[in-house]
Amino acid sequence: MSSTIDRDTLVDKLSGRDCHYCDDGTLSSGTYKDNTAVVCGDCDTPALQLW
Numbered sequence: 001m002s003s004t005i006d007r008d009t010l011v012d013k014l015s016g017r018d019c020h021y022c023d024d025g026t027l028s029s030g031t032y033k034d035n036t037a038v039v040c041g042d043c044d045t046p047a048l049q050l051w
Contacts, residue, residue, distance in 0.1 A: 007036065007050050010038075010048060010050070011029045011036065011038055011048065011050075012029075014027050014038040014047055014048055015027055015028050015029050015038055016028070017047075019040035019042065019043060019045065019047065020047070021040060021043055021045040021047075022040060022042050022043040022045070024042055025040035025041055025042035025043050025045075026040070026041055026042075027039065027040055027041075027047050028041055032046040032049050033049070035049050035050055035051055036049075036050045037049040037050065
């Protein structure tokens with residue numbers, strides 16, 4: 001399995017889950033500090049950041 005597939009799989013698995021840093025947030029794929037990330041839509045906290 002290539003590293004690109006591994007990265008995509010991680011993002012897919014976390015997207016849609018509840019945020020652990022706030023009460024009402026949901027995680028979605030996006031960017032954080034110009035890196036691919038899974039970020040909470042409510043508190044903007046990254047649950048995953050890939051370099």
